[in-house]
Structures are given as C-alpha cells and as structure tokens.
Amino acid sequence: MADNWHPDTLAAQALHRLEEGNGGVIPGWQPAATFARRTQDYELTAPGYIYGRADNANVRLAEEIIAGLEGGRACLLFPSGLSAIASLFRSLPVGSHVAVQAEGYFGTIKWVRENAERLGLSVSFFAAGDLAALEAALQPGETAIVWIETPANPLWTVTDIAAAAGLAHDAGALMAVDATVMTPVLCQPLALGADLVFHSATKYLNGHSDVLAGALVTNEPEAALWQAAIVERHSSGPILGAFEAWLLVRGMRTVHLRVRAASASAQVLAERLAAHPKVEVVRYPGLASDRGHAVSARQMGGGFGGMLSFEVKGGAEAALRVVSHLRLILPATSLGGVESLIEHRATVEGANSDVPKGLLRLSVGVEAVEDLWADLVRGLEG
Ligand SMILES: Cc1ncc(COP(=O)(O)O)c(C=O)c1O
Numbered sequence: 001m002a003d004n005w006h007p008d009t010l011a012a013q014a015l016h017r018l019e020e021g022n023g024g025v026i027p028g029w030q031p032a033a034t035f036a037r038r039t040q041d042y043e044l045t046a047p048g049y050i051y052g053r054a055d056n057a058n059v060r061l062a063e064e065i066i067a068g069l070e071g072g073r074a075c076l077l078f079p080s081g082l083s084a085i086a087s088l089f090r091s092l093p094v095g096s097h098v099a100v101q102a103e104g105y106f107g108t109i110k111w112v113r114e115n116a117e118r119l120g121l122s123v124s125f126f127a128a129g130d131l132a133a134l135e136a137a138l139q140p141g142e143t144a145i146v147w148i149e150t151p152a153n154p155l156w157t158v159t160d161i162a163a164a165a166g167l168a169h170d171a172g173a174l175m176a177v178d179a180t181v182m183t184p185v186l187c188q189p190l191a192l193g194a195d196l197v198f199h200s201a202t203k204y205l206n207g208h209s210d211v212l213a214g215a216l217v218t219n220e221p222e223a224a225l226w227q228a229a230i231v232e233r234h235s236s237g238p239i240l241g242a243f244e245a246w247l248l249v250r251g252m253r254t255v256h257l258r259v260r261a262a263s264a265s266a267q268v269l270a271e272r273l274a275a276h277p278k279v280e281v282v283r284y285p286g287l288a289s290d291r292g293h294a295v296s297a298r299q300m301g302g303g304f305g306g307m308l309s310f311e312v313k314g315g316a317e318a319a320l321r322v323v324s325h326l327r328l329i330l331p332a333t334s335l336g337g338v339e340s341l342i343e344h345r346a347t348v349e350g351a352n353s354d355v356p357k358g359l360l361r362l363s364v365g366v367e368a369v370e371d372l373w374a375d376l377v378r379g380l381e382g
Contacts, residue, residue, distance in 0.1 A: 081200025084214030158292025165193030203336025263303025325382030
C-alpha cells in the first residue's frame with residue numbers, strides 16, 4: 001500500500017491514481033472492450049491488457065483499493081454481490097462439502113439451496129452465532145468452505161469470526177465472511193483469521209444506491225480456490241463494468257465518513273427505539289443488552305454499523321402502519337446508501353418467511369439524526 005497509508009487515506013485518495021496524460025486529480029474512465037497489439041511484432045501495447053472480460057483499468061483500481069481497505073492481497077469484482085457468491089461456489093471442486101450459515105441475506109441462502117446440489121456440492125446449514133452448531137456442521141477433511149455473515153440479516157446475530165475461523169481451519173476448511181454490513185471501516189476479517197471476505201459492494205462500499213457490485217478479497221491469492229475463481233470469472237464472464245467500477249471508486253472515497261456517521265446515528269436511534277413503548281425489541285449489536293454486543297465490541301472498532309431492526313408491537317399490520325406515516329425514511333429494499341431506507345422483510349420474503357411479522361429493518365443513512373428520529377416517532381405515534 002502506498003506509503004503505508006491509513007485505510008481512510010487510501011479510500012479518500014483512490015490510491016492517488018491520476019488521469020494519465022493530463023494529470024486530472026481523479027482517475028479517468030476506460031471503457032475499452034479490447035486492447036491493441038503493435039503491428040510490427042504483435043506484442044501487446046500495454047502488457048496485461050488483452051480483452052475486457054479480464055482486463056480493465058477501472059476494475060483493477062477498484063480491486064486494489066478494496067484489497068487495501070481489507071488488508072488483503074487480491075480482490076475480484078463482479079457485477080453484483082450474488083454473482084460474486086455464485087462464482088465462488090461454482091469455483092469449488094465438484095463433490096465438495098460446504099457449511100453455510102442458515103441466517104443471512106435471504107438471496108444467498110436461496111441461491112445455495114437452489115443451486116448447490118446441481119453443482120455437485122453437499123451443504124450443511126448451521127445456526128448463526130452458534131459455534132457448537134458450526135462445529136457439528138463441519139465434516140473434517142471434507143468441508144471445503146464455511147460461509148458466515150456477521151452481523152446477519154435481518155436479526156443482526158453476531159458470530160465470533162476468530163473462533164469460527166479456528167473451527168473451520170481445524171477441519172481443513174476455508175473461512176469466508178460476508179462482511180457487507182461491517183465494512184472494512186469497522187472490521188477486517190482477514191486479520192481475525194478469515195481466508196475470504198465478501199462484500200455486496202452495492203451497499204456501503206459504493207454507498208449511493210447507484211451501482212450493483214460484488215467483491216471477493218483474499219490474502220492468499222496463490223490458494224487453489226482463488227486461482228479457480230480467477231479462471232471462473234474469466235471463462236464465464238461476470239466482471240464488473242468499467243463505468244460501475246469508476247462510480248465505485250468515487251463512492252469509496254467517502255466510505256469511512258459515511259460508515260462512521262451511519263453507525264453513530266444507528267446507535268442513537270437503536271437506544272431511543274428500545275425505550276419506545278410501541279417497540280417490542282430492537283436488534284442492534286451496539287446495544288449493551290444485545291446478545292452479540294460483547295463479541296461485536298471485540299471484533300468491530302469505531303461503531304457497530306448502520307443496520308438495525310426493530311419489532312413493532314402488533315405484528316405486520318402495526319409495522320406497515322408505521323411505514324405509512326413516514327415522510328423522510330424511504331420504504332425500499334437494500335441498505336448501505338446515504339439515504340435511510342426501511343423495509344418490512346416479511347412482505348419482501350413472502351409467505352414462507354420466518355422473519356417476525358412486526359419486524360422493520362432500518363438502513364440508517366447520513367441524514368441529520370434528529371430528522372430521522374422525528375420521522376420514526378411520527379411513524380410509531382401516527
Ligand atoms: C449481506 C448481503 N449479502 C449479499 C447481498 C447480495 O448482494 P447484491 O444485491 O449486490 O447482489 C446482499 C444484498 O442485499 C446483502 O445485504
């Protein structure tokens with residue numbers, strides 16, 4: 001990393017990469033799908049640049065920044081978070097066993113349930129935050145990878161990353177962490193023993209709800225699975241677009257500011273919601289009463305993230321009534337943008353959802369916290 005910069009500097013400076021040829025203080029956009037060879041000897045004009053399915057300067061810059069933020073040595077970017085997850089699982093040898101956390105982003109679990117068998121993978125699911133359940137799910141010598149998400153959608157159950165990595169390694173498995181909600185600003189799972197970090201870069205890394213992207217990061221790029229993932233992306237083609245990578249670099253320049261601001265506001269809102277008579281329970285690792293507080297305090301620094309959920313007394317009808325009175329916080333899926341979003345997960349997940357019916361998931365943005373609180377009070381008391 002340039003000059004051993006602090007990650008905040010790395011993000012803000014976008015690696016100090018200037019626009020070649022004119023010194024523009026932001027990196028340029030290079031959308032070429034292919035790259036010329038020299039006529040005289042047929043050598044590449046720029047070594048390493050052959051064709052856009054593997055080679056793009058904007059994607060490489062974004063990958064370098066994300067690897068730097070995570071303290072990793074390599075990053076691969078994909079056109080969405082789920083395409084990164086799918087690509088990683090497709091890179092596992094046929095016949096592998098995988099242990100996957102049962103509580104987590106709905107789309108991840110759904111994809112694994114619907115596709116693992118077809119790919120020749122056997123799967124054991126285990127409860128989030130339960131190390132004994134994780135240990136029971138492992139098949140020593142057979143399990144190729146353990147997948148956790150912490151804090152986990154939508155109840156924000158916390159898993160001890162170092163302890164989980166220790167169990168995975170004892171069984172000969174790699175440990176992958178969906179760290180979308182923590183962001184590298186608040187936690188660097190590789191330093192805690194994880195082998196792979198995943199981000200839906202659609203969320204906090206980009207932060208402006210205008211890019212879909214997924215990132216995988218490792219500090220062991222020589223590992224067979226990482227090499228297979230590089231080949232998989234190249235041969236099947238899910239690489240991030242150049243413009244999306246350019247936007248992502250632009251978004252990441254403020255990730256440290258946005259994440260700390262959202263975390264500070266989420267802490268205030270969680271504490272106030274927990275004291276509100278119409279609220280049954282608040283799920284937020286920053287609350288001293290939260291079951292994941294002690295572990296989060298140990299493995300996260302600088303805040304507990306911008307995501308919280310709260311259960312409104314009175315079930316689905318009461319929760320949807322709260323939403324109907326809001327004027328600032330937007331009802332929409334997704335998270336990690338500068339604008340606050342609220343979601344009734346049970347409606348989004350459909351009839352088979354086991355999410356509590358009164359639960360509202362709040363992605364806290366960077367608006368003034370008193371405006372957010374006034375909106376929530378309006379919703380709860382409207
Ligand atoms: C924690 C988490 N992981 C993965 C994903 C999937 O990412 P994407 O929507 O970028 O495909 C999401 C999306 O909501 C998420 O919240």
